[in-house]
Amino acid sequence: MLEHNTSGGSQEIGQSVDFKSYCRDVLDFPKQGIIFRDITNLLKNGPVFMMAIDAMALPYKDTMVDAVVAIEARGFIIGAALAYRLGCGLVPVRKQGKLPWQVYQAAYDLEYGQDHLEVHQDAVVPGQRVLIVDDVIATGGTAAAVIRLIKEMRGKIVGAAFLAELTALNGTEKLLGIPVFSLIKY
Secondary structure, eight states: OEEEOTTSSEEEOSSOOOGGGGOEEEETOSSTTOEEEEOHHHHHOHHHHHHHHHHHHGGGTTSOOOEEEEETTHHHHHHHHHHHHHTOEEEEEEETTOOSSOEEEEEEEETTEEEEEEEETTSSOTTOEEEEEEEEESSSHHHHHHHHHHHHTTOEEEEEEEEEEOGGGOGGGGGTTOOEEEEEEO
């Protein structure tokens, strides 16, 4: 179990928290045959959410991250908390047409077609050290599109962090050798 201490971090006491036990499987959502990994019970439990963010921040505490690049939509929840914990900025990556200024755009594949992600052109400056964050990595297409955006801006990607990873889908293979941290693995 992890216990929060007054210095703002978590320390390990005995066994680690089973974060997976705070998530639930929703069968046939959003369509037949899909098992949706629902993280809302973890998010609504303040102490467990705080411990999850502390655990996700730990591998990067000495990395000097300049910005967390968070992927819409649930990635914003994890990314904002992680940016706060790491003491760095937050860069939102949004779906097409949601950002008000000049953007870079990257396409990614969906099951039936393509979609696009966008980021402001001045969101990352050349050489800035960024950590890509999302709630879940499945097939890796979304995260791979974000990697292309960051590389277009000449940012330095120090890693990619996910609350959960669906390992059977091999999504991390699309991340071009970027170091990956996943708190929960399915």
